Amino acid sequence: MxxxxxxxxxxxxxxxxxxxxxQMAGTTLIANELNISKxxxxxxxxxxxxxxxxxxxxxxxxxxxxxxxxLALQVIRKHRLWESFLHKVLKMSWSxxxxxxxxxxxxxxxxxxxxxxxxxxxxxxDPHGSPIPDAKGEMPxxxxxxxxxxxxxxxxxxxxxxxxRDPQMMNYLSRxxxxxxxxxxVLEKFDFDGCIHIELNGQPTLLSEKIVExxxxxxxxxx
Amino acid sequence: MxxxxxxxxxxxxxxxxxxxxxQMAGTTLIANELNISKxxxxxxxxxxxxxxxxxxxxxxxxxxxxxxxxLALQVIRKHRLWESFLHKVLKMSWSxxxxxxxxxxxxxxxxxxxxxxxxxxxxxxDPHGSPIPDAKGEMPxxxxxxxxxxxxxxxxxxxxxxxxRDPQMMNYLSRxxxxxxxxxxVLEKFDFDGCIHIELNGQPTLLSEKIVExxxxxxxxxx
DNA sequence: CAAATAAGTTAAGTTTGCTTAACTTTGTAG
DNA sequence: CTACAAAGTTAAGCAAACTTAACTTATTTG
Numbered sequence: 001m002x003x004x005x006x007x008x009x010x011x012x013x014x015x016x017x018x019x020x021x022x023q024m025a026g027t028t029l030i031a032n033e034l035n036i037s038k039x040x041x042x043x044x045x046x047x048x049x050x051x052x053x054x055x056x057x058x059x060x061x062x063x064x065x066x067x068x069x070x071l072a073l074q075v076i077r078k079h080r081l082w083e084s085f086l087h088k089v090l091k092m093s094w095s096x097x098x099x100x101x102x103x104x105x106x107x108x109x110x111x112x113x114x115x116x117x118x119x120x121x122x123x124x125x126d127p128h129g130s131p132i133p134d135a136k137g138e139m140p141x142x143x144x145x146x147x148x149x150x151x152x153x154x155x156x157x158x159x160x161x162x163x164x165r166d167p168q169m170m171n172y173l174s175r176x177x178x179x180x181x182x183x184x185x186v187l188e189k190f191d192f193d194g195c196i197h198i199e200l201n202g203q204p205t206l207l208s209e210k211i212v213e214x215x216x217x218x219x220x221x222x223x
Numbered sequence: 224m225x226x227x228x229x230x231x232x233x234x235x236x237x238x239x240x241x242x243x244x245x246q247m248a249g250t251t252l253i254a255n256e257l258n259i260s261k262x263x264x265x266x267x268x269x270x271x272x273x274x275x276x277x278x279x280x281x282x283x284x285x286x287x288x289x290x291x292x293x294l295a296l297q298v299i300r301k302h303r304l305w306e307s308f309l310h311k312v313l314k315m316s317w318s319x320x321x322x323x324x325x326x327x328x329x330x331x332x333x334x335x336x337x338x339x340x341x342x343x344x345x346x347x348x349d350p351h352g353s354p355i356p357d358a359k360g361e362m363p364x365x366x367x368x369x370x371x372x373x374x375x376x377x378x379x380x381x382x383x384x385x386x387x388r389d390p391q392m393m394n395y396l397s398r399x400x401x402x403x404x405x406x407x408x409v410l411e412k413f414d415f416d417g418c419i420h421i422e423l424n425g426q427p428t429l430l431s432e433k434i435v436e437x438x439x440x441x442x443x444x445x446x
Numbered sequence: 447c448a449a450a451t452a453a454g455t456t457a458a459g460t461t462t463g464c465t466t467a468a469c470t471t472t473g474t475a476g
Numbered sequence: 477c478t479a480c481a482a483a484g485t486t487a488a489g490c491a492a493a494c495t496t497a498a499c500t501t502a503t504t505t506g
Contacts, residue, residue: 028483038483043464059483059484099332103331104331261454262455263493264454265456266494281501
């Protein structure tokens with residue numbers, strides 16, 4: 001059973017290596033992600049490799065073994081289920097749930113998280129729209145997410161994922177009524193500054209480039 | 224903000240010094256309670272005294288300052304509310320809730336525990352019947368608890384507190400239907416071995432001395 | 447009341463997970 | 477293609493929270 005530091009490390013490596021890009025996680029990247037010195041990460045890499053949780057080549061990238069991946073998925077499962085729970089049951093806001101889940105994820109038995117999973121009705125996505133691994137570490141099926149920036153003018157979409165880049169931003173989005181699964185229509189796209197004008201709950205709303213970048217959508221089928 | 228070790232230490236000292244007996248908490252006692260060497264406790268005592276969380280005289284007992292007491296009460300509050308939550312909401316059994324709460328109590332913000340408190344309707348007692356401090360650290364009013372061993376034959380009582388001495392015992396009690404607030408009638412007391420024969424849910428039931436010792440009751444007023 | 451025992455302390459050493467500083471390797475820009 | 481910056485590693489050191497072993501103080505009891 002890994003420590004908190006190891007869980008955080010495994011989680012960070014997993015999330016980076018599975019983000020969709022090509023490049024493998026590196027020392028500096030993980031160091032920045034976890035706010036820890038490069039030296040500490042380098043050290044940890046060696047120790048985790050000895051434990052058989054990852055493989056790496058010196059001065060090259062690292063990548064998780066099945067064992068390491070499975071542990072990472074358990075931590076991610078706990079994080080996302082806690083976020084769901086805090087949001088849905090305790091009515092905590094988008095901007096509040098992340099910090100709490102970040103601590104709780106390391107102090108929750110498999111047994112307890114399964115109870116929470118059942119209590120919530122085995123949700124497939126957390127309040128940000130991220131997929132929740134099941135007890136075996138299986139992710140729900142992939143959805144064809146589209147960056148909001150690539151949405152077409154006059155298209156109708158549903159908010160499918162909002163990246164938690166900043167509590168203030170998350171608060172702002174809640175305030176203007178933009179939540180997960182909100183239905184929107186793209187009114188106009190401004191290429192010169194990246195802003196997008198949408199219709200949200202009947203209101204015309206302008207989203208800044210920074211906001212647009214954090215949002216992924218799914219096209220709504222015409223029925 | 225104290226570490227997990229310090230929180231556990233403060234909690235143990237508080238619980239011992241407020242258990243009702245005369246004697247102050249000592250090094251060996253706390254060491255046994257926390258399963259830690261006497262040396263480590265002695266060390267911690269000195270450090271916590273430096274931090275102003277307790278006062279002590281070398282080779283004599285120790286006792287918490289208001290600051291230390293307030294911290295201890297917050298930890299106890301978190302522990303008991305988590306137990307209540309796991310039991311009432313997630314339907315976890317008496318024997319399961321303690322271990323989980325023992326971890327969660329150290330990783331729950333004041334904000335989150337207040338949310339849980341509200342969600343539960345600000346309960347005054349946890350599933351074992353122990354009082355839950357409110358957000359300010361105030362305990363609910365004392366109830367006149369009676370050790371089951373002192374109950375009178377033919378008397379009607381309500382189970383008001385069950386001490387969690389062993390998971391197996393807690394499971395057994397659940398199985399025979401003895402839960403918090405169960406109503407019982409004392410049928411017969413066996414002084415030679417400490418067993419007590421009670422009526423529980425219409426069934427005659429025999430409780431061993433060890434069980435009797437863990438139970439406190441309140442007399443039921445005749446209406 | 448003194449001698450044995452229990453309780454408490456001190457000292458030295460360990461592990462984990464960090465730090466900073468100095469160094470090595472790799473990748474890139476002129 | 478070389479030199480320099482970025483990335484990565486190694487080394488030395490630190491703090492927290494333990495351990496065991498040796499020691500000191502307090503208490504109990506014959």
